[in-house]
Amino acid sequence: MTYLVGTLVLEIKAGAPNNGRGEDNVGKVKATRVGNRVFPYVSAQAVRRWWRDSLPPGEARSPVIRSGKGAKQQAHTQGRGDLYLDDDLFGYMVAIEKKSFNRDTVLAVGTAVSVAPRQVTHDFGTMSRGFEVGADPVIHEHEHYTGDLACPVLLDLARLGTFQLEGQGNRPDLNPDAAKEARVNGAEEIDFRFGQALRLPLAERRRRAAVLWRTLAELRGGAKQALHYGERSPALVILAPVKGGNNPFTRLLRHDLGETVVALDVLRAEMRAWEDELDGPVRIGWAPGYLERQRDAAERELKDLVDSGQVVFDHPRVVLRQLAAELEGGDLDSWFEDRS
Template sequence: MAYLAGKIVLAVSAGAPNNGRGENTTTTPVKKARIRGQWYPYVSAQAFRRWLRETMVDMGMVASPTERVGKAQGKAQKANTAADPIRYADDDLFGYMKAAAKSADEATTLRDTPFMVGTFLSVEPARPTEDFGVMSRGIEEPVLHGHEFYTADLAAPFLLDIPRVGTFTLPTERGGRPNYLSPEAALQVAQAMSVGAEQVSFRGGSAVRLPLEARRDRVAMLLDGLAELTGGAKKALHYGDRTPALVAALPMAGGVNPLTFAIDGAADGSGLTVSGRVLGEELKAWQDQWEAPVRLGWRPGFHERIRKEFEHDLAGLIDEGQIVIDHPRSMLRGLAEEIRTGRHDAWFDDPAR
């Protein structure tokens, strides 16, 4: 297996975790999409990845330093990280692009992300409510302001390309690949070699790969971060728990996600569905492409009726250990520990064809 495919559900209760852009108004909107004439609040993938990165920093990860470059105003503004995936786990896991100025000798270098995540879209229509506020403390003329909040379950898929963690391809004569160290990064290559990296052939190209222990630790760190996730806007007024209410994951040989329609919003807009029938059919269709067990983390009290139906529909697979249900924190931390101790080292290489 080479990929960890999954789905995450966040439960937002009277919250405003991701603000949108207000236009000529004193009311701060939440991000929302209009679909088939109705409003669906969402949290962007960028916001979620920021929450995860900051959670990992709180847990001890040293983050890649950022720098704003370019003009103070206008279209030439840029912000770069150090673009050093050898030293910084977040540059490795989340990717980067460091674009050079046209007149500079330095080349543009980039890495697309091994950790892919979708938009956390509400599973049902939910029109945000506008909350009205007044700042009048110690001033004669009160200042009026407002903001939106909502209650909804938000769901998004994710995919972790495990062999690419700690693996950095080098450009070829045909040009650079989307996961490379530039020719000007000889210092990075030398630094990687100094900490035990080796040069390998990877997906048709030449690559530098960090030692397996470091790669294990980075994947485990990501899973630990998901288990302890915190973040979001408006915490002073709308504090909310941002750890997953439901998370499912299974190792796959390819980049397919069998959980896409198993955990989703109902077609009639009535809310979250977790379909044992759909998951069972998907697992059967991809039976030679996944490795048991399918791991589900399901918080107690979250859609208990749906959980009972799910467990009833897949009782056979649960009894056989093909599907395991636990608390999200226990599931994610347990899987992280299994990876950290080497139980899933085969996942760090592409399966033989």
């Protein structure tokens, strides 16, 4: 089995991309404290929402169904991973009387936390347009910050397009009618991890993986874009195929006097330690202009690994689109199979 694991870095400049609950009529950004230091963050749910919303316009999304009232209301997608890429990759939980079924996410995303502690800025604005002379303005207040947010990711390629019929906890991935329809549409029954499963044709699984990474290359979204518009596609992407599902590339980022540092010595050490588990090159997409001096140094210092094929180094969009092309073209088909 092969997992694509690694870290994304989002560069936030005077932004408020994900907000918490407001206090005293002030819009608060999400932040966590470690001792007396503040680390702004974007929740994993928000990152996943941006990724899902950034899917190509022609890619059908699973319809959302809402039912009930008040505290008893619920909302869920159609729960048809066989039909919809987003249900397949992002998972779902559908609980209707005794017909519950769910799909654990194939795409795991962590919280995007600031690499360095940051001072959150308290800002305010006023609304007085059209008011009568001498009238007091209406004040609105909110927070924003500048920082580099690091977010771990993992994609379980063997589970992509593969749906457990027995599931975990007695909940299958698909309801019986959906499973029957999937078979008619070409899904094959296989023995997989927790029992019998239905698997979509390889061509469709390749396509879905390719769409996911092309979408990340053009990620967009976030709150308060009218006031704090900013680019949301990753400034830095580090991805590697790992057989066992561990993610050893979550400790490559640290800070020095508030500046993000990409630790190339840690990268080399992790590559040596996990050499027997790596199933291909480590792919590094690093945007020109982001930590520019470090980027220039990295190109020089990693040249031996690039020349030997152990590392791919380029712009994030180039790296992700190249990965998508290799997946869709069939060059990496072994990644989609469970192997001992």
